[in-house]
Amino acid sequence: MTAKTGTHRTTPSTVLVLGATGKTGRRVVARLRDSAAVTVRPASRSGEVRFDWTLPETWEPALAGADALYLVAPDDPSPVREFVRQAEASGVRRFVVLSGHGIEKAGAEFGQGMAAAEAAVQETGAAWTLLRPNNFFQNFDED
Incomplete structure (x- = not known):
């Protein structure tokens, strides 16, 4: 796994976890x-905190009070930049983005949402970390 980190350091007190019921999100929430x-705010389409990339009206309530964010981007890159802008404006000072190994070399058909998320958080004034795993062991022993 490759991790890249921005230069700013912050200690978050409330972490919003997107995709909180997914493969990585549920583990991040548990840890x-x-x-x-920290206080954890698990968010998903049907979770404790409602969040849906296709419903921008769910973004502000999910972001309320969060100063850090675990971001799992959608495949569609179109909402990502606006969401990151809104997150920073609402007080998020730390982003952790789940991306993919080699995303910077991926073609246009793969990882557009992840690439958009990486670019968007790097353009903020917030601290950021990009997680670029190659694979997950759970892909082989779960489901």
């Missing part, structure tokens, strides 16, 4: 809940 240092 953060084990930490007494």
Whole structure:
């Protein structure tokens, strides 16, 4: 896995986790809940906090009070930049983006949402980390 990190450091107190019921999101939520240092806001289309990339009216309520964000981008890159702009404006000061290994070399048919998320958070004034895993062991032993 490759991780790239922006130069700013912050200690978040409320972390919004997008895709909180997914393969990585549910694990991030569990680990953060084990930490007494942060409050976790799990978000998904049908989760504790409602969030849907296709319904921008769900974005502001999900972002309320969050100062850090675990971002799993949709395949469609079109809503990503606006969402990241809104997240920063609402007070998010730290982004962690789940991306993919070699995304910077991927063609136009693969990873457009991930590439858009990487670019969008790098353009903010916030701290950021890009996670670029090659694969997940769970892909071989789950489902």
